[in-house]
Amino acid sequence: MADITELIHDYLRHNKKFPHVFCAGCGHGIVLGALIRSIHALGLSKDEVCIVAGIGCSGRIAAYVDFNTVHTTHGRALTFATGIKMANPKLKVITIMGDGDAMSIGGNHLIHAARRNIGVTALVLNNNIYGMTGGQCSATTPQGATTQTTPFGQMEKAFDIVTLAAAAGANGVYRGSTFHVNMLDRLVATAIERPGFNLVEIITPCHTQYGRKNKYKSAVDMFKWIKKNCVPKEKFDALPEADRGEKMPIGTFVEKDHKGLEQLYGELQARLNRPGRPVAEPEQPSAQHAEESRNIMNKEPK
C-alpha cells in the first residue's frame, strides 16, 4: 500500500495554498482523495475531467484539484453540469454538492437530472448540516437533532437521498461513507465510469457544526459513529427491523444500463444529419400560431 498520498499530491493544484480550508477531521478531504484515486484508476486525463461544485464547504473542494473546475451558484451545479455535458459529451463531468445544495435549493435540479439521465456523476456529500453558514438544519438533519435553527430538536423528517434519486430515475445510485474508504473508491469509480446519471451519497462527518451539538465532540467520535452505523447493504438487509436503529446501508442500490441523454441526443442528431437524407425545411410555427397561443393564454394565464 504505497503511493496513495503521493498520487493525490500529483493531482492537487500547485498554486493553491495547503492545507485546505476544511476543519481538522472534516470528511471532505477524504472524499477528495477518493475522487482523485477513482479518476486515476480509470486512467482519465486531467483535461477530460470537469468538476462542477455548488456552494458550501463541499463547493470549496473544486478549487484544490487540478482538473477543469467550476464553482457555481448554490444548488445549481447540476444545471451547469448538464450544459457542459451536452455541449461536450466527451468530458467526464462530476458534480460535488453538499446536502443543502443537492437536496434543498437544488432539489428540483437533482430529480430532473436523474429523470433525464444526463451523463453526469453526482457526489452528494451528506453531513446532515449547513456547515459553512454556521450549523443550521438541512433537509437531511435527522429528526430530533439539535442545530442552530432547531434548538429544541428537529421536528421534520430527513430526506433519504438514495431512495429519492432512485425514484427519480437515476441510472446508478450508491451510498458510501468516509470511513469505509476502500468501498468509497470503488463506488465513485463505478459511478464515474457508467453511462447516464449516477449518484453517490457520501456520509461525511461535520463535528464542528453537527457533532458538537449532538454528542459527538470530536472528529474521532463522528468517525466512530460512522464506523458503527454504516453497514454494507447486504448486512443491513439481513438485520431484523428492530436492530436497525440509526444504521444506514452502504453499497450499490440501483444499477441500470439506460443510455445517457447526451448519447440519445447524439444518435438523434446523427440520424437527422445522415448524408443523402433530403434536407427538409424545419417546421415553422404556422401563421396562426401566435394567435392561437394568445387565445389559449387568455383563458389560462401562466
Place this chain on the structure above:
Amino acid sequence: MTKKAKGQTEITIYPDWCKGCGICVEFCPAKVLALGRDGKARVARLDECINCGFCERHCPDFAIVVRGKGRKRRAPACAENGETPVDKE
C-alpha cells in the same frame, strides 16, 4: 488474510499540512501513530507499521506519506504532467 510484515515502511508526516484531527492515531490498527505535543500526528512506533494504507486514505489533509523502506519519490503518475508551478503569495 496473511499476516502482514511489520516495519517495512518509512512514514513522512508533513507538519504544515497536518491539522491534528487524530483520525490516523485513533484508527491505526497497529497503533503506530500518536499525537505530539504540538497537537500534530507523529510516528511513535514505526516498527509496528503493517503498511495497510488506512492512515493515507483517511487523512483528510493528505499529510501522511507511507513509503516502502528505501523507496524514492516516484515520478508523477497522473495522465498529464509537466506543470510549472505558478508563484503565488
Place this chain on the structure above:
Amino acid sequence: MAQKKSKQRKAVFALGNEAVVEGALLAGCSFYAGYPITPSSEIMEVMAARLPRSEDGVFIQMEDEIASMGAIIGASLAGRKAMTATSGPGFSLMQENLGFACMTEVPLVVVNVMRGGPSTGLPTSPAQGDVQQARWGTHGDHPVIVLSASDVRECLEMTITAFNFAEKYRTPVILLLDEITAHTREKIELPEPGELEIVGRSYPTVPPEWYKPYEDTMRGVSPMPPIGSGYRHHVTGLTHDVLGFPTQRPDEVKAIMERLFRKIDQFYPDIMLVEEYMTEDADIGVVAYGSVARSAELAIDMAREQGYKAGLIKLKTLFPFPKPFVNRLAARCSRIVVPEMNMGQMSREVKRVAARTTSIRTVNRIDGQIITPTQICKAITQG
C-alpha cells in the same frame, strides 16, 4: 448591416421571435436551453426543430429558468455560443445565474420578451417594464449590455449584434423585445452567411502553464479557452484573482472589479447603437425604443405634417445608455418626449442626462396596450 435588395437573398415571412432564431443561428449559436413561457415560446419551439438538424447544435428543455441559465453558462464555458429566451417571470428567476455570468465573464445571450407585470401580470400583452431590471436585476455592482429591437428585421440584426458583443466583451448580453415586436409577422430578407460580421471568442496564445484566466489585457477582456482544451482553470462566482482563485485582498478585488467595468466602459462608442430619424433640424425630440419606436416614427411624420420639427432617436442599445446622442438631441431641442410602456424607466435615464438642458415629457401606458402614434404626436404638438 446593409439590407439591400438582392435576388440571392431568401425572403421569409417571419415572427419577431422566429427572426431571433434566424439571427442566432447566423451568429453561430449552437446551444439553446430554455423553459416555455409566453410570449417567448416560439423562439424555443423553432430552436427545438432547427438545432438537432445542424451538425453540432444542442437543444435542451430545462426544468426551470434557473436551470436554463445554468445550462447555457455551462455550455458557454465548454466553448459554445449559447442563448436562452424568456419573459418577465422567467427573467426574474434568471437573475441569480446572470450575476454568475457577469462575475465569471461568460458570453451568452438572454432574450427577454417583455410582457405586462409585475408577477404573472399580463402574459399576452406588451409592456416595457423590465428595462431597469435588465440593467440592475442581479445583485451587486456589475456592468451589462442591454439591447432592444423594434421590428422583425431588427430582431434578426440585434440578435447577431448581441452575440457579437457577448463574445467580444465576454459578457452576458440581454436583448429586450416586447410582445408586439415578438409577435409581429413581417417579410424580411435573410442575409447571406458571408455578408455578416460574426465575432468569435478570443483564445489564449500562450501555453497552458502560462495561462492566467482573468489576466488584464489592453481590451480588458481575457482570452477564454473552452473546458477540455488543456487550459485547466478554476471558474468561480466568488470574487477571484487573475488565476481564478477566490480572493478577499482589497488590491486584487479592486483590480478585477474595475476591469469588469472598464472592458465595457472603454468601448462605449462601439456599443451604443441608435438610429436617428429627422433629427438634423429637429427642435422637438423623441427618444423611444422597442415597438414604441415604430409608433414614434409615425408620430414624427404626423407632427411634421402639422409643421412641427420633430425628430426621433431610436435606442437600439439601452445600456450602456447612449448618453452622447441624447445629449446632442437635448442641446438642440426645446423638449424631449419619452414614450414607453411603463411608468418611466428609460425616461429616468433621459432625465439624468438631459434634465438640465431641456424639458422632458413622458408618455406612459401600462394597460397592456400599445402607445399609438396619435398619443405620441399629441405629446409632441401640445408640449
